[in-house]
Amino acid sequence: MARKIRISFPGDGASATADLLEDDAPNTCDALWGLLPLRLKAIHDIWSGHQVLAHLDNKVVLEPENVLTYLPIPGDIFYYYRPPNYFRGEPYGRSESAEIGIVYERDTRPQGPRGPEAVNLFASISSGREQFAKACEDMIYRGQKDLLIERVE
Amino acid sequence: MRKMLFELNGAKAVAEMHDDVVPKTCDAVWKILPVEGMSIHANWASREIMLHLQGEKILRLPPEGPVRRTTAPGDIVYFWRSPQMSRGKQLAYSSQFQRELSEFAVFYGDPAAGGLAADDPAREGRTANLQVSTLFATFIDLPREFLQRCEEIRHKGLQRLVVSRLEG
Numbered sequence: 001m002a003r004k005i006r007i008s009f010p011g012d013g014a015s016a017t018a019d020l021l022e023d024d025a026p027n028t029c030d031a032l033w034g035l036l037p038l039r040l041k042a043i044h045d046i047w048s049g050h051q052v053l054a055h056l057d058n059k060v061v062l063e064p065e066n067v068l069t070y071l072p073i074p075g076d077i078f079y080y081y082r083p084p085n086y087f088r089g090e091p092y093g094r095s096e097s098a099e100i101g102i103v104y105e106r107d108t109r110p111q112g113p114r115g116p117e118a119v120n121l122f123a124s125i126s127s128g129r130e131q132f133a134k135a136c137e138d139m140i141y142r143g144q145k146d147l148l149i150e151r152v153e
Numbered sequence: 154m155r156k157m158l159f160e161l162n163g164a165k166a167v168a169e170m171h172d173d174v175v176p177k178t179c180d181a182v183w184k185i186l187p188v189e190g191m192s193i194h195a196n197w198a199s200r201e202i203m204l205h206l207q208g209e210k211i212l213r214l215p216p217e218g219p220v221r222r223t224t225a226p227g228d229i230v231y232f233w234r235s236p237q238m239s240r241g242k243q244l245a246y247s248s249q250f251q252r253e254l255s256e257f258a259v260f261y262g263d264p265a266a267g268g269l270a271a272d273d274p275a276r277e278g279r280t281a282n283l284q285v286s287t288l289f290a291t292f293i294d295l296p297r298e299f300l301q302r303c304e305e306i307r308h309k310g311l312q313r314l315v316v317s318r319l320e321g
Binding site: 043044045046047048049050111139140141142143144 | 198200
């Protein structure tokens with residue numbers, strides 16, 4: 001049985017449960033499971049559509065795995081890493097970036113500064129997506145939110 | 154060339170209209186100034202904020218000038234999208250501008266993929282006359298403070314933007 005994680009916005013009371021895709025991305029699942037719980041700052045994406053992301057410490061550099069998904073579906077959760085010098089970053093963005101992305105609605109296509117990107121899909125929301133999606137979209141209007149990712153045991 | 158003043162949460166920037174390239178669009182925009190509202194950050198086009206035109210300020214203009222497939226930092230684009238291009242389901246579409254979209258698009262930084270991402274063929278309506286995108290002005294005085302205010306919309310949420318004529 002797949003391990004599960006809970007993603008939540010403590011300030012909103014919105015939460016969802018996701019199954020880790022351990023067959024597709026076993027190393028990524030293990031690595032991220034080992035980091036939990038994570039308290040991150042989530043921000044709405046500005047390149048990709050209906051997606052929020054949370055930056056990890058840039059030291060969380062995982063080996064590429066399951067980097068296949070160009071067209072995620074709602075509820076998909078992925079890991080993405082952009083190395084230094086891939087994009088100049090300044091004056092706004094980060095040059096190097098390790099992040100977790102959460103897709104909350106259709107018509108989303110992960111993109112970086114250079115265009116469409118394949119991402120490492122490692123989890124999929126199995127319950128609570130609708131409520132969580134509303135809290136994600138709300139970030140367009142209200143800005144960043146605290147995001148908590150923890151183990152469900 | 155006529156000039157416009159953009160005021161975003163205390164920061165100001167000045168843009169010059171492209172009267173010589175798209176005179177009809179500039180005339181139409183000039184006529185509705187000043188306009189103000191809560192500016193919203195783009196979710197697909199990267200470093201872009203939008204001011205949706207509403208009520209009597211809505212513009213429904215035909216295409217004018219050269220077809221541009223990319224944008225550059227400082228570009229200001231009049232954008233219109235037909236109601237049938239959006240299903241109007243998302244909160245962003247339903248509460249702010251329903252299914253029809255008429256807006257000023259302000260590109261404040263490097264666009265994704267050199268601007269091509271903002272012109273996603275999958276969402277392209279130009280060939281079917283369902284979408285109009287006209288570059289009608291460019292910033293000539295764009296202080297860093299204004300750029301920061303644009304970026305802050307991502308972090309803090311919607312911010313009030315006022316666009317007015319700059320005369321004299």
